[in-house]
Each structure stands twice: as C-alpha cells, then as structure tokens.
Amino acid sequence: MTPLSRKKLFLFDIDGTLAVGDTLYPGSRELLSYIDSIGGKAYFITNNSTRSAQDYILKFRSSFRLETTADQFITSGYMTLRFLLSNYRSGKIFVLGTKSFVKELRKNGLHITEMAEPDIDCVVVGYDSELTYDKLSTVCEVLFTQDVPFYGTNPDLRCPIDFGFIPDCGSICNMITATTDKTPTYLGKPNREIVEVCLEASGFTLEETLVVGDRLYTDIACGINGGADTCVVYTGEATPEEVLTTPFRPTYAFDTIQGLLDACLGKR
Numbered sequence: 001m002t003p004l005s006r007k008k009l010f011l012f013d014i015d016g017t018l019a020v021g022d023t024l025y026p027g028s029r030e031l032l033s034y035i036d037s038i039g040g041k042a043y044f045i046t047n048n049s050t051r052s053a054q055d056y057i058l059k060f061r062s063s064f065r066l067e068t069t070a071d072q073f074i075t076s077g078y079m080t081l082r083f084l085l086s087n088y089r090s091g092k093i094f095v096l097g098t099k100s101f102v103k104e105l106r107k108n109g110l111h112i113t114e115m116a117e118p119d120i121d122c123v124v125v126g127y128d129s130e131l132t133y134d135k136l137s138t139v140c141e142v143l144f145t146q147d148v149p150f151y152g153t154n155p156d157l158r159c160p161i162d163f164g165f166i167p168d169c170g171s172i173c174n175m176i177t178a179t180t181d182k183t184p185t186y187l188g189k190p191n192r193e194i195v196e197v198c199l200e201a202s203g204f205t206l207e208e209t210l211v212v213g214d215r216l217y218t219d220i221a222c223g224i225n226g227g228a229d230t231c232v233v234y235t236g237e238a239t240p241e242e243v244l245t246t247p248f249r250p251t252y253a254f255d256t257i258q259g260l261l262d263a264c265l266g267k268r
C-alpha cells in the first residue's frame with residue numbers, strides 16, 4: 001500500500017465513478033487537473049464495448065467539457081481486439097456480437113465467422129444488443145461440437161439505462177454457461193492485462209498506480225489482479241456494507257471522488 005500522495009497513474013472507471021450519464025461528479029474535473037499538475041496520467045477504463053475511443057473523446061468534450069486523447073481510453077472492445085490479434089491472427093474466430101463489433105474485428109484483418117462452421121479456433125461473446133435466439137443456438141452448437149476456448153468481452157451482468165438496467169455481456173455469457181457448462185475467460189475488466197497495458201504505455205510503476213471504480217467484481221478486481229492499489233467510491237454500485245464482505249477488498253474507500261482528491265492533497 002503506497003500513500004495516495006505518491007500516486008501518479010490513475011486508472012478510472014467512468015460511469016458511477018467520475019460521472020453519471022452526462023453529468024460529471026463534483027471533484028472529478030479538479031482531480032484530473034491535479035493529476036496533470038503533478039505530471040501524472042489518467043486512463044479511462046470501460047467495459048462498454050459499444051463505444052470507440054473517438055466516441056468517448058466527443059462525449060467527454062460535449063458532456064463534460066474535458067479534452068482527452070484517444071490513448072487515454074481503454075475499452076473492453078480494444079482489449080479484445082488486442083488479444084485476438086496477438087493470439088488468433090491467423091485463426092478462425094466465431095463471434096456473437098453486434099454488427100459493428102464484427103465489422104471492427106474484420107476491419108483489423110481477423111477471420112470472423114458467425115456460423116457453426118468446422119475448424120473454429122475460439123469463441124468470442126460480446127455485449128449484443130441485437131441478440132436473437134438463433135445466435136444463442138449457434139454459439140451453443142459450436143461449444144457443444146468443438147472443444148475450443150471461450151472468451152467474453154466483459155463480465156458485467158447489467159448495463160445502466162434511464163429506467164434501470166438491461167442485460168450486459170456477463171448475463172448473455174451466463175445463459176450460454178448454464179446451457180453448455182463452459183465458462184468464458186473475460187478480456188475486459190477485471191483482466192490484469194489492462195493494468196499492464198497502462199503501465200507499459202505510461203512508464204509509471206505499479207507502486208505509483210491507483211485503480212478507481214464503483215464496481216467491486218470488475219473495477220476493484222482488475223486492480224487486485226494487476227497487483228495495484230485500488231480505491232472504491234460509493235457514488236455507483238458498491239456500498240460500504242458490501243465492502244466488508246467482498247472478496248475484492250479495496251485499498252482505499254471514499255464516499256465521493258471529491259474525497260479521493262482531498263486525500264491525495266493531504267486534506268484528510
């Protein structure tokens with residue numbers, strides 16, 4: 001555990017941590033300025049694979065009035081692409097996902113199929129807002145008839161929306177697991193590689209790193225898996241009661257992001 005005043009590399013979750021929808025929480029802007037002022041670096045890590053880094057730059061500018069660069073956004077879609085390019089560059093990959101997700105993978109030269117063809121090398125399931133029963137049947141056919149690795153973009157069970165929640169990738173994968181008895185390896189948070197990618201790109205050390213989020217089984221687990229200190233804020237999903245019993249115990253906990261900023265500045 002390294003004191004907060006020595007942290008330089010911050011890996012932030014966005015929704016429920018820095019902002020809710022289009023509204024930045026009090027203290028988020030000031031915390032990002034503080035990181036700039038100490039020569040640090042902020043990354044925004046999101047399991048939302050439906051948006052690209054470019055989409056996020058525009059959202060940060062128009063909704064939050066914050067200027068960012070593409071390298072600051074690490075999405076589960078990016079982590080999945082990176083993983084597939086280094087492990088299945090010449091393989092045949094079965095994908096269950098949106099049309100735009102499939103298109104993005106193909107654009108990068110990967111051999112993608114959405115049919116139960118022979119000789120498939122791995123199965124990838126993403127958040128799919130275009131999910132159909134046919135797609136579910138096909139992925140089950142592949143997993144029952146071919147003994148291949150099964151990957152999911154992100155384990156999040158539910159995705160926030162104005163009226164509450166809708167099923168996310170983790171829930172879709174759970175349906176497939178319940179049917180086939182095969183469990184996926186997830187490539188977005190909490191995969192430790194995310195921490196490694198940020199360390200490598202920024203040049204900071206693990207001791208200088210803090211992973212900040214509101215969800216224990218993705219954000220905090222990601223920091224723990226990567227060996228970094230973690231900080232939970234209670235402006236999203238996690239509650240102080242859950243933190244007492246979770247296997248994903250954060251190093252630090254604050255009610256708000258303002259609390260974290262105050263602690264970094266030595267005000268508390």
Ligand SMILES: [Mg+2]
Binds near residue numbers: 213214
């Ligand atoms: Mg969140």
